[in-house]
Amino acid sequence: xxxxxxxxxxxxxxxxxxxxxxxxxxxxxxxxxxxxxxxxxxxxxxxxxxxxxxxxxxxxxxxxxxxxxxxxxxxxxxxxxxxxxxxxxxxxxxxxxxxxxxxxxxxxxxxxxxxxxxxxxxxxxxxxxxxxxxxxxxxxxxxxxxxxxxxxxxxxxxxxxxxxxxxxxxxxxxxxxxxxxxxxxxxxxxxxxxxxxxxxxxxxxxxxxxxxxxxxxxxxxxxxxxxxxxxxxxxxxxxxxxxxxxxxxxxxxxxxxxxxxxxxxxxxxxxxxxxxxxxxxxxxxxxxxxxxxxxxxxxxxxxxxxxxxxxxxxxxxxxxxxxxxxxxxxxxxxxxxxxxxxxxxxxxxxxxxxxxxxxxxxxxxxxxxxxxxxxxxxxxxxxxxxxxxxxxxxxxxxxxxxxxxxxxxxxxxxxxxxxxxxxxxxxxxxxxxxxxxxxxxxxxxxxxxxx
Numbered sequence: 001x002x003x004x005x006x007x008x009x010x011x012x013x014x015x016x017x018x019x020x021x022x023x024x025x026x027x028x029x030x031x032x033x034x035x036x037x038x039x040x041x042x043x044x045x046x047x048x049x050x051x052x053x054x055x056x057x058x059x060x061x062x063x064x065x066x067x068x069x070x071x072x073x074x075x076x077x078x079x080x081x082x083x084x085x086x087x088x089x090x091x092x093x094x095x096x097x098x099x100x101x102x103x104x105x106x107x108x109x110x111x112x113x114x115x116x117x118x119x120x121x122x123x124x125x126x127x128x129x130x131x132x133x134x135x136x137x138x139x140x141x142x143x144x145x146x147x148x149x150x151x152x153x154x155x156x157x158x159x160x161x162x163x164x165x166x167x168x169x170x171x172x173x174x175x176x177x178x179x180x181x182x183x184x185x186x187x188x189x190x191x192x193x194x195x196x197x198x199x200x201x202x203x204x205x206x207x208x209x210x211x212x213x214x215x216x217x218x219x220x221x222x223x224x225x226x227x228x229x230x231x232x233x234x235x236x237x238x239x240x241x242x243x244x245x246x247x248x249x250x251x252x253x254x255x256x257x258x259x260x261x262x263x264x265x266x267x268x269x270x271x272x273x274x275x276x277x278x279x280x281x282x283x284x285x286x287x288x289x290x291x292x293x294x295x296x297x298x299x300x301x302x303x304x305x306x307x308x309x310x311x312x313x314x315x316x317x318x319x320x321x322x323x324x325x326x327x328x329x330x331x332x333x334x335x336x337x338x339x340x341x342x343x344x345x346x347x348x349x350x351x352x353x354x355x356x357x358x359x360x361x362x363x364x365x366x367x368x369x370x371x372x373x374x375x376x377x378x379x380x381x382x383x384x385x386x387x388x389x390x391x392x393x394x395x396x397x398x399x400x401x402x403x404x405x406x407x408x409x410x411x412x413x414x415x416x417x418x419x420x421x422x423x424x425x426x427x428x429x430x431x432x433x434x435x436x437x438x439x440x441x442x443x444x445x446x447x448x449x450x451x
Contacts (some may be wrong), residue, residue, distance in 0.1 A: 015425070022084035025407060039255050061374075079180050085099055085126050086294065089124035089142065089295075090295050098110055098113070100182055108185040112194060114337050119210055119250060120145050121143050121147075121163065123295050124142030124195070125164060126300055127140070127291075136171045137169050138169050138171055140167065141146060141165050141166025141284060143298075144164075145208040145250035145251050146207075146248030146249060148306060149163070149245060149246075161300075162299060163286060163305045164284075164287070165308060166287070167187070168187075168189065168286035170184075170187075172184045172323040180355070188256055191263055191266045193211070193310070199211065200216035202223045203396075205256070206247060206248035207226045207230040207250075207254060209251050209252075210252050211252060212259070219253060224285050230327055232324060233323075233355065234327075240413075240414060242335060244331060246347050249362055251308070254313070257333055278284070278317075279312055279322045279411075280309070280317050280326070281307050282310065282313075282325045282332055283337075284308065286301060286303065287300045304333055306334075306339045307333045310332060321361040325353070328401070329352050332352070334420055341426050344382075344384055345384050345396075346382040347418065347421035347422055348418075349396070350398050350401050353401025358414075368403070370395055370448070374384070374402070374449070375400060375445055375448075379441055381395055381396065382399045402447075406444045406448070410443070412439050418434075
């Protein structure tokens with residue numbers, strides 16, 4: 001499987017078209033459409049794993065969860081360039097990193113390094129491969145801004161390991177063996193803000209907000225709102241019982257429709273009728289497999305890595321609400337770093353919409369069209385296909401969010417529902433009903449009808 005075939009797509013946030021009718025109904029939310037393929041693993045998180053050294057594991061248990069699959073070091077004959085560039089990323093040695101760049105790559109790799117250094121990171125990786133058409137690519141990433149690092153003993157599949165935010169770049173090279181050099185370095189299918197020019201960055205205790213230099217005023221204007229929203233989201237998830245293995249978020253912002261759509265779609269040609277977006281949360285790559293060139297502290301495998309949030313001009317109607325929604329996605333991705341085919345969009349979008357309700361950023365309103373959709377379709381109101389096109393998308397988000405709210409108000413556990421729906425690849429209504437007969441689809445329909 002080539003690296004480009006694993007390119008993750010963003011979770012787009014439909015713009016607030018219903019704001020003219022009912023301002024509190026529609027939030028800046030994200031339609032989940034990860035284009036990632038691979039192995040989905042069952043994770044019983046956040047139930048704790050017994051704390052202790054490997055030698056003290058219960059009898060009969062061969063390996064702790066942090067020594068799960070995909071961590072075996074693969075011996076290979078990587079050229080010196082890949083050993084040294086990985087060392088440079090692990091030690092933040094800019095001179096060593098750029099010593100392997102010639103031609104156009106000198107400026108391209110310097111821009112990448114300097115922009116991500118401005119956002120902040122401590123370690124990273126670069127892994128070479130060959131694309132399906134025979135062209136050279138690398139997947140390269142760092143533990144950007146506030147890296148997730150789940151504690152050993154947490155029971156998480158990535159316990160004790162760092163999640164990186166990696167992306168695929170097309171490269172050309174010259175020379176061979178010890179003389180191999182990168183001569184060009186350009187984004188693959190996904191284009192991020194740091195690929196398009198020098199960034200302006202501001203940091204607070206729980207958020208880093210960045211934009212291209214000519215939009216620095218947006219960062220200064222919204223950094224404090226982003227910080228408050230980050231704190232609210234982390235506090236909310238903690239109160240729900242989540243063990244949150246990250247302390248903040250990395251977010252870009254733009255007031256340009258053209259830039260936002262470029263970062264949202266990259267080289268993809270948007271299909272007609274695609275939902276307009278206010279923002280999106282984009283999960284990214286971790287190294288696919290351990291090897292002698294990869295920092296052993298990094299989580300590896302097919303699951304997603306860290307998440308970056310991108311705010312667009314459509315978020316201006318309510319930045320707090322959109323930040324909370326997207327940060328909720330980021331926490332959810334970290335808690336359950338799974339793959340697109342293993343779960344429904346409702347499991348992700350419903351949780352992020354519920355985060356709006358639970359934080360007070362928006363209020364659940366059972367408007368007549370929503371009541372009719374829930375009464376008529378039941379869980380079909382938030383079937384996957386209803387999240388992708390107008391006009392059904394509004395009912396899909398609101399009905400999925402209402403299901404989480406119904407669970408929370410009737411003795412259920414919305415956090416466990418959010419995590420289990422992803423790690424088990426289960427429908428949220430089926431999981432809720434298994435927890436308690438009170439949380440049946442019929443009771444949810446009656447609850448919505450009575451609001």
